[in-house]
């Protein structure tokens with residue numbers, strides 16, 4: 001198991017290239033199930049979640065390889081075992097996004113129900129409701145979802161809103177299944193996240209007929225079959241946002257390459273409101289802070305609102321603001337595992353239900369802390385960059401799930417992070 005030792009405070013300066021998006025790559029990898037033949041995906045990051053997804057596709061019968069140039073090649077000519085095994089699904093919840101494409105391609109599928117998760121209860125009722133609307137027969141047995149559509153799926157108008165708005169992977173599942181359904185499907189209250197738009201664009205490249213991409217109303221005209229394709233995944237807006245906060249919290253300046261500011265309006269708006277400058281620059285932007293950090297109120301929302309995947313990182317930033325901030329989590333009301341760890345580093349935080357009141361302090365102070373989930377660990381790395389002394393972060397395998405060599409990238413721009421294997 002690896003740990004990070006982070007010496008702070010530092011001031012970051014230089015340029016960083018943002019990777020391809022993890023959360024776009026995972027459903028797009030699942031989409032290759034529909035394609036048959038050999039698809040080539042570029043800009044898929046080297047992350048442990050991607051390795052788990054590759055293993056999962058391999059278990060189904062696909063051949064997954066990395067080309068010399070880093071491209072991910074997925075040959076889904078043969079799928080002879082349409083089963084998402086518990087051993088893999090319990091390692092990565094996003095495995096659930098094989099459900100829709102496997103059902104559409106094979107007519108019968110068994111996928112383990114995803115279990116508990118560090119960011120709270122995450123039901124999949126809307127995924128199942130959507131697939132049932134398309135005609136699937138679904139039962140739960142021995143912890144597995146068994147979905148059948150022996151005579152294929154049929155298009156329908158489906159409302160996919162839930163108590164917390166739209167669902168990202170639920171939309172992905174139903175969208176993928178609908179590409180091969182008979183007739184027209186309309187998904188109302190679809191997730192508008194750029195990762196879903198990227199999936200839809202990739203599906204269209206594979207021969208699907210999807211319109212309304214990027215809007216809450218996706219219209220899918222079913223086709224008989226899809227074909228393999230070459231596709232480049234969009235940049236990771238959450239990795240980009242994490243680097244933006246890194247520049248801001250260290251009063252530094254970073255130039256981000258491969259970053260689509262248009263996908264990050266809510267984040268950029270919030271950064272500017274707390275005193276950070278964000279200027280567009282060649283295929284990315286320059287992020288800098290000179291003055292103090294101003295307090296802010298943040299409410300997480302589905303896209304285009306402020307993303308829950310940057311809530312923890314912004315909490316670290318606002319811990320050092322001149323005044324009180326309020327953070328309300330409206331996507332995952334229990335996504336606050338980082339609160340207790342940040343408090344160990346002298347952040348002044350008070351949690352009331354899905355809300356945290358952040359009273360800004362002058363300094364954070366290094367401490368040994370525990371990574372609990374992907375984004376919470378990123379928040380602790382950011383705290384370590386700004387804190388006085390050496391912060392030790394345990395269980396950094398959480399951060400390796402979603403950030404490729406984060407310590408190497410940050411060290412190149414002035415961080416002092418040592419990875420130790422124990």
Ligand code: EPU
Nearest residue numbers: 023094122123124125126127162164166167168169331374
């Ligand atoms: N929900 C339901 N029923 C469902 C599905 C979702 O009630 O059937 C609720 C969830 O409990 C939650 C809300 O709807 O309150 C939104 O959840 P969503 O389904 O959109 O989340 P997800 O698709 O499982 C993806 C990302 C998450 C990200 C969320 C929200 C991937 C692989 N995962 O999860 O990313 O936080 O959307 O944007 O794309 C991460 O990268 O760290 C991460 C957790």
